[in-house]
Amino acid sequence: MKTLLRPALSLFVLLSLITGLAYPFLVTGLAKTAFPEKASGSLIVKDGKTVGSRLIGQNFSDPKYFWGRPSATGPMPYNAAASGGSNQGPLNPALVDAVKGRIEALKAADPDNTRPIPADLVTASASGLDPHISPAAAAYQAGRIARLRGIEPAALDALVAQHTEGRQWSIFGEPRVSVLELNLALDAYR
């Protein structure tokens, strides 16, 4: 046992220093050289002010904006310092109530909309910070936005298309619309 103690201790300290300090600092150096903007959070700066991150969603409830995924973070939605999902099971009455409430809010903002409701627009995301919605969820809201903002539907569709990504390399993931960037573009649109 005594013959094991010294190698155990010194190897543990040595490997800790290499993997726990040298490694993260080295990666930080490489990352900041190669991808400085991404390493610090893909921040969006408008008029000298940081207004968000390209990768982190924000809460929208004004009918003049596209709404994102419902967020289950606490105490407020889209809390980017405490990520997480609802963890509600499929039979949980609280889930059914929450979805009912979200559908009512969508209907109240756009009473004449008879399209089927896209699932991602009324269910909470895993991270609570999902920056995207499906193209179907954007299309569902486009009529409302065009009416409230007085934008030609065709022009709005073009704007949505600009902020829509297909599957990465045509095979990975799902097509998606970046909500924060689209809403920034809406405000800038004249």
Next chain:
Amino acid sequence: MNSHAWELLVLYLTVLLLTVKPMGIYLAMVMEGEFAFVRKTERPLYRLCGIRAEEEMGWLKYTFAILLFNALGVLAVYALQRLQAWLPLNPQGMTNVSPDSAFNTAVSFASNTNWQGYGGESTMSYLTQMLALTVQNFLSAATGIVVVIALIRGFARHTAASIGNAWVDLTRITLYVLLPISIVYAVFLVGQGSIQNFDAYKDVTTMEVTKYDTPKLDAAGQLVKNEKGVVVTEPTEAKTQTLAMGPVASQEAIKMLGTNGGGFFNANSAHPFENPTPLSNFVQMLSISLIPGALCFTFGRMVGDTRQGWAVLAAMTILFIGLAIAAMAFEQQANPLLTQLGVDPALGNMEGKEARFGIAESGLFATITTSASCGAVIAMHDSFMPLGGLIPLIGMHLGEVVFGGVGTGLYGMLVFAILAVFISGLMIGRTPEYLGKKIETYEMKMTSIAILVTPLLVLVGTAIAVIAADGRAGIANPGAHGFSEILYAFSSAANNNGSAFAGLSANTPFYNTLLGLAMWFGRFGVIVPVLAIAGSLAAKKRLAVTEGTLPTHSPLFVVLLVGIVLLVGLLNYVPALALGPVIEQLMLFAAH
């Protein structure tokens, strides 16, 4: 399953299987010291640490070395959490972690479980994330791999008294395999959008003011309640959003490569800063199974018959395809309760999933992470459809031998292979042998312990938690699902997975202690008998193959192995699974 899901599955398996041979050869060459530059560069380190590299260890000494090394890991992780408030690299001023939570996390990361009772971005300082958690991500992964290498040497060696040198093995796998891959991998993740910095959390002004209710507190900081006992809330406004920062990519890379799974953030790989794009996600899925798959080839190469490795890999792949198809298909189902409300069923069960990943990747990731001992998640398993959530449970209940954790997957599968050989030996009335080694009473005793220890921990632990008031208090979802949450927690802990039905409030002294014990014994209750088998096999002669030898590389043996894994692995859990996910599925679809 739609065509995207099929394409994804085929592409995943193709790329994975293409990496098996080159990676397997590299692993074997590093571990056996076949590279001159490895032997040259490692020597000064051994001198510095007082390690006599040429000195081989018997299985008992090897086991003590591994146990001691891991115990040091537990102590270090515990101490760093308990002292983090006074240590540097803590821009958010995180306070010291409570003793029970610190104990749980220390065992969790040292045992390669990475079960997380805490939320990363609201609990841990950057120093703790790096020097405690990232270090254990490397060292616990290294531990799993050296144990299987020792077991393989047990098969490969001929009347030998030793199974290797634990210090040399740990050093080689950490510095020449895990570290270089992690560096490249981490930089790739940043290229996709993962963050890597030491900045304080950033406040950004949001486009819209967020209105929400917070519970009202009195002067003493207590909740104010009205006359009916309901908590009074007051409307609050937030004009900013606080973005959590940190050295994420460096931890993320080894978290996946070492099948650890402990997220920097609470949302784990669902968080856009951990796993920003579908491409980063595909690479994360690959990196979970990269080393476990390759070790099968390493095994074949080291025992001098690569067909043996391919046979084990074939058994794993067959089991994997079944599980993956089931998970993706069940999650493509829409929740009938929501369809009734007018929700379009086309997108499937999107609760707790990210839009960029959708159903196919979420189902596939859930299968991979629980077939391995990884436990990272890109979707909340608690919100899966009942049978969708059954698949991760089954993956863990099989003992995580489908590719499995780094090292743990293969040694788990080899234990099943020994059992398969034994059972077929009984059927034909011959002394069972595997790779020319006679399987006798001692090996079978150790095999039985290794196979039975986890179901015992899972089922007894679940029973205790269901009986105890403290256990039931943690349940978040009513009905059968609440039972599933507890069953999942113990399955995850004892099998060193780390994923959760995360609704369960497990950051309590009750769960922190009980799950901490389950993780420790689930890990070393298997490692010790496996090393004992390694020692015993190494001492035996390798018998020549005769006409009466059961060929263990044939399709017939693959089928036998798959059957044994399903039968022995799953049978223990069938009653418990019937009480949880199966009942829930019946209830969900019966009424509608």
